[in-house]
Amino acid sequence: MSTLISRRAFLKGSLAAGGLTLAISVTPFGYTILNAADKKGLKSFSPNVWLQITSDNKVTIVIGNSEMGQGVLTAHSMILADELEADWKQVQVRQGAAMDAFKSPILGAQLTVGSASVRGFYEPLRKAGASGRAMLVKAAAETWKVPESECTAVLGTVKHEKSKSSLTYGQLCEKAAKLEVPKDPVLKKESEFRYMGKAMPRVDVPEKVKGKAVFGLDVSPKDLLYSVVARPPAYGAKPVSFNQKAAEQVKGVVKVLQIPQGIAVCASSTEAALKGRDALQVQWDKGSLPEMDTAFVEKTLLADLEKQGAKVHSAGDAQKAIGEAAKKVEAVYYIPCVAHATMEPMNTTAYVQKDRCDIWSPNQNQTACAGMTAGITKLPPEKIHVHTTFLGCGLGRRAFPDFLPEAVLISKEVGKPVKALWTRDDDIKQDRFRAPMGHRIQGGLDAQGQLIGWNHRTSCISIMKPVNPKAIVDGVDYYCLWGLWDKDDSPMWNAKIQYEIPNLHIELVMPDLPIPCWPWRSVQNAPNAFAIESFVDELAQAAGKDPLEFRLQSLKNNKRATRVLQTVAEKAGWGKPIPKGEGRGIAQHACFGTWVASVAELSVDKKSGNIKVHRVVVAVDCGPVINPGPLVEQIEGGVILALSTALKEEVKFAKGGVASSNFDDYDIIRMSEVPEIEVHIVKSTDKIGGIGELGVPPTAPAVANAFFNATGVRIRRIPLTPEVVLAGLKKT
Amino acid sequence: MISLTVNGKTYKADVPADASLLWVLRDHLKLTGTKYSCGNGECGACTVHVNGKAERSCTVTVGEVKGKKITTIEGLPDNHPVKRAWIKEQVVQCGYCQPGVMMQVASLLSEKPTPSADQIISKMDDVICRCGTYLRIKKGIQAAVEMSGKEGKKV
Numbered sequence: 001m002s003t004l005i006s007r008r009a010f011l012k013g014s015l016a017a018g019g020l021t022l023a024i025s026v027t028p029f030g031y032t033i034l035n036a037a038d039k040k041g042l043k044s045f046s047p048n049v050w051l052q053i054t055s056d057n058k059v060t061i062v063i064g065n066s067e068m069g070q071g072v073l074t075a076h077s078m079i080l081a082d083e084l085e086a087d088w089k090q091v092q093v094r095q096g097a098a099m100d101a102f103k104s105p106i107l108g109a110q111l112t113v114g115s116a117s118v119r120g121f122y123e124p125l126r127k128a129g130a131s132g133r134a135m136l137v138k139a140a141a142e143t144w145k146v147p148e149s150e151c152t153a154v155l156g157t158v159k160h161e162k163s164k165s166s167l168t169y170g171q172l173c174e175k176a177a178k179l180e181v182p183k184d185p186v187l188k189k190e191s192e193f194r195y196m197g198k199a200m201p202r203v204d205v206p207e208k209v210k211g212k213a214v215f216g217l218d219v220s221p222k223d224l225l226y227s228v229v230a231r232p233p234a235y236g237a238k239p240v241s242f243n244q245k246a247a248e249q250v251k252g253v254v255k256v257l258q259i260p261q262g263i264a265v266c267a268s269s270t271e272a273a274l275k276g277r278d279a280l281q282v283q284w285d286k287g288s289l290p291e292m293d294t295a296f297v298e299k300t301l302l303a304d305l306e307k308q309g310a311k312v313h314s315a316g317d318a319q320k321a322i323g324e325a326a327k328k329v330e331a332v333y334y335i336p337c338v339a340h341a342t343m344e345p346m347n348t349t350a351y352v353q354k355d356r357c358d359i360w361s362p363n364q365n366q367t368a369c370a371g372m373t374a375g376i377t378k379l380p381p382e383k384i385h386v387h388t389t390f391l392g393c394g395l396g397r398r399a400f401p402d403f404l405p406e407a408v409l410i411s412k413e414v415g416k417p418v419k420a421l422w423t424r425d426d427d428i429k430q431d432r433f434r435a436p437m438g439h440r441i442q443g444g445l446d447a448q449g450q451l452i453g454w455n456h457r458t459s460c461i462s463i464m465k466p467v468n469p470k471a472i473v474d475g476v477d478y479y480c481l482w483g484l485w486d487k488d489d490s491p492m493w494n495a496k497i498q499y500e501i502p503n504l505h506i507e508l509v510m511p512d513l514p515i516p517c518w519p520w521r522s523v524q525n526a527p528n529a530f531a532i533e534s535f536v537d538e539l540a541q542a543a544g545k546d547p548l549e550f551r552l553q554s555l556k557n558n559k560r561a562t563r564v565l566q567t568v569a570e571k572a573g574w575g576k577p578i579p580k581g582e583g584r585g586i587a588q589h590a591c592f593g594t595w596v597a598s599v600a601e602l603s604v605d606k607k608s609g610n611i612k613v614h615r616v617v618v619a620v621d622c623g624p625v626i627n628p629g630p631l632v633e634q635i636e637g638g639v640i641l642a643l644s645t646a647l648k649e650e651v652k653f654a655k656g657g658v659a660s661s662n663f664d665d666y667d668i669i670r671m672s673e674v675p676e677i678e679v680h681i682v683k684s685t686d687k688i689g690g691i692g693e694l695g696v697p698p699t700a701p702a703v704a705n706a707f708f709n710a711t712g713v714r715i716r717r718i719p720l721t722p723e724v725v726l727a728g729l730k731k732t
Numbered sequence: 733m734i735s736l737t738v739n740g741k742t743y744k745a746d747v748p749a750d751a752s753l754l755w756v757l758r759d760h761l762k763l764t765g766t767k768y769s770c771g772n773g774e775c776g777a778c779t780v781h782v783n784g785k786a787e788r789s790c791t792v793t794v795g796e797v798k799g800k801k802i803t804t805i806e807g808l809p810d811n812h813p814v815k816r817a818w819i820k821e822q823v824v825q826c827g828y829c830q831p832g833v834m835m836q837v838a839s840l841l842s843e844k845p846t847p848s849a850d851q852i853i854s855k856m857d858d859v860i861c862r863c864g865t866y867l868r869i870k871k872g873i874q875a876a877v878e879m880s881g882k883e884g885k886k887v
Contacts, residue, residue, distance in 0.1 A: 068825075068826050069824065069825025069826030069827060069863050070825070201819075201822060202822060204824075204827070205818075205819055205822055205824055205827075206819055208824045208827030208830060209815050209818045209819050209823075209824060209827075209830065209834070210765075210805075210806075210810060210815070211765025211766075211804070211805030211806050211808075211831045212765065212806070213827055214764075215764075215767075215828055217758075217764070217767070217768060218758075218764035220762055220764070226759065269747075269755065269759045269760070270755045270758070270759050270768075271747075271751055271752060271755045271759070341862060342826075342828075342862055343767070343769045343775070343777055343826070343828040343829045343860065343861070343862045343863075344767070344769065344826075344828045345768070345769065390826070390827065390828075391826060392767070392769075392826050392827075392828030392829075393825075393826040393828060393862045393863055394826070395862070421768075423771060424769065424770045424771055424772075629822055630822075633822070633825060633865075633868070636864060636867060636868075637825060637863045637864035637865065638864070639864070640864030640866060640867075641862070641863075641864050662770055662771075662772055662774060663770050663772075663774035663775050663860060664772065664774050668860050668862065669864075670857045670858070670859075670860065670866075671852075671853055671856045671857050671859075671866040671869065671870070672853045672857045674864075674866045674867060677867060
């Protein structure tokens with residue numbers, strides 16, 4: 001592949017020639033240049049950053065979001081190609097570079113997070129495609145000297161029925177390029193959609209099946225060196241001593257250097273770097289909080305629930321309402337840290353030269369990659385080239401590229417391209433976890449069993465404090481709260497408790513622990529949903545009402561929540577008898593502009609404590625659907641990931657650092673544990689919402705509620721491991 | 733210098749006999765379809781065939797496979813039923829684990845052309861897919877079994 005990475009191509013890539021060829025990029029499919037000016041004799045037309053039509057009748061679509069299996073390359077291309085009225089057969093799709101033009105209009109950065117790629121770009125991409133179509137039609141009308149209204153675009157061709165004339169987009173591109181880009185092009189009516197809403201095969205699948213897709217770790221520029229870093233085993237630990245000489249004597253080791261991340265070993269192969277790292281025999285000091293272990297973390301978060309927190313929201317008088325309520329319920333929940341543990345561990349390849357720097361990175365945040373690189377190299381933005389490869393799963397982890405600086409630092413030092421690898425052990429121990437959470441909720445019911453008061457205090461390690469302390473206002477980090485509460489103007493679109501509660505009070509305590517935390521698929525929506533939806537089930541029990549009926553009575557004005565609950569109940573056979581020893585549980589959640597509800601069915605082996613989940617049914621309302629296949633896959637995958645956290649996953653700590661290290665001591669769900677999953681898409685013409693993360697939040701509470709239904713025992717902590725289950729059953 | 737037969741081709745690499753097959757494939761032979769994920773045989777992302785049998789390349793040394801036939805995902809023909817089934821059923825999401833998964837499935841089907849549900853689970857339960865494509869993998873296996881059955885071919 002190295003031969004394909006031509007220096008000239010890179011240099012050319014940053015130029016926009018004559019306002020026509022903006023679509024500059026490298027691609028994970030082989031780093032080919034897209035600038036048509038590079039291809040001999042080809043004319044091109046590029047009305048915007050995403051789109052380029054060339055005289056060989058090819059439509060090249062360039063996408064700025066990262067592809068991690070969610071199907072963004074396909075979904076975005078479908079939207080564009082549809083409005084452009086291109087023939088799918090003429091479309092080729094490429095991964096875009098780091099560019100301001102690719103910044104998400106709702107997130108403000110080139111970021112693939114928050115299930116925001118489709119909801120954020122739906123309108124801009126439609127307009128981009130429609131502009132192109134309008135210009136091609138105009139170019140044809142001018143050519144034939146007929147009114148535009150008599151010309152129609154059909155599958156990559158503009159036709160004039162009366163004169164039986166037709167010209168392909170390729171034939172029209174040169175002329176179209178000279179026209180002005182319309183500001184408000186006419187969009188298609190839904191009935192005219194050709195691709196949107198239809199199941200389209202994903203464009204990235206064939207490469208991946210062939211084993212030819214280029215992930216971060218597969219990048220291999222000429223003269224590549226490999227690095228690993230010996231990292232502190234405890235938070236805040238500093239190296240006391242290490243054997244530099246021994247490492248340098250390992251065959252293949254090129255350089256040993258101390259960097260802020262630890263002691264780096266750079267070598268001619270991965271294995272040589274690993275051997276060099278072993279030879280370092282680094283001695284570390286005890287770090288900042290050596291007494292911290294798994295129990296310490298949980299104890300701290302639960303103890304913080306006794307403290308006054310920062311006020312997040314207050315409506316009515318929750319304390320008074322609960323004090324005067326006919327029935328009161330109080331419960332404490334705990335959700336531990338979980339790791340991202342993406343199959344491709346963190347890595348980045350960097351090549352720092354005097355006048356330019358290339359970054360090849362499986363990342364979800366091109367803006368941060370470019371910014372971090374500029375910070376280290378001091379190169380101006382136009383000399384930094386971020387090439388986004390395929391991502392071996394993302395789950396949010398790759399939105400904070402703390403795995404990038406070491407590649408840049410080491411490459412700068414050795415003057416060659418360097419691939420910085422995190423081993424699995426590094427990847428788990430240095431993860432920025434899903435923040436652990438404690439919740440204490442008090443609820444009040446009136447004499448009719450109607451929910452009238454809710455007093456909620458949560459403790460959660462701040463996610464943004466170590467990264468962007470300015471994001472925390474009046475002691476509140478909203479990243480901790482999504483799913484429970486959010487600001488009105490938040491780009492996370494309605495990630496709030498959905499129930500209509502006249503008296504609601506929410507507080508947040510942020511304990512000071514050294515564990516770095518970061519968004520993990522759905523951010524804290526999932527842990528918040530676990531607490532909220534478990535508690536709502538407890539309230540329903542106290543009210544003597546069916547859990548579905550109880551939910552619906554506090555969602556009277558919430559059309560979309562009601563719709564997904566009713567759909568899931570109907571599809572799952574809610575209320576139908578269930579065999580003895582089995583249980584059925586329900587939960588709902590809203591975030592990222594989408595509403596979702598879930599029913600889980602399971603059985604419990606009371607001897608072993610094993611839970612077997614048999615079936616999960618999900619109903620989802622995300623507004624218009626772009627590509628239904630990947631939509632269902634995303635929900636399925638989210639459910640499976642969340643089941644893993646509901647039944648198995650918990651990061652263990654010891655001696656002030658992370659004790660978990662690999663898949664043998666951080667167990668992840670396997671095929672035999674995966675239930676039957678049904679996904680029902682509610683037909684909806686409401687505003688378009690996100691999908692990527694929506695399978696996660698309702699799953700764990702639906703499981704915990706089903707467990708209660710099966711056993712009569714409420715467990716207020718996940719994961720529901722056999723030990724936790726047996727201990728819970730023993731208590732009652 | 734060690735000599736390896738991979739996908740029907742002979743390669744030479746300047747590595748010791750105790751070098752890991754995974755890293756020699758990836759770093760020296762540039763056959764990057766075989767993936768690193770756990771390094772201790774837990775996840776199956778690095779699965780290749782050694783004389784037709786699925787092996788974890790991260791726990792095998794090049795010395796141990798000297799003279800044996802190694803097949804990686806790149807060497808599994810594009811018209812192989814497993815590859816075609818994986819496209820037909822759109823099994824992959826991020827796709828990182830899938831080369832190993834497909835090699836595991838190809839090996840399963842060459843031993844048991846029509847595996848029972850239990851046989852599938854027992855063979856596939858030691859691969860990890862973080863995207864959660866397990867149900868799609870099951871569908872993919874079904875499709876591959878049907879394809880090879882119809883075509884009367886041995887996988």
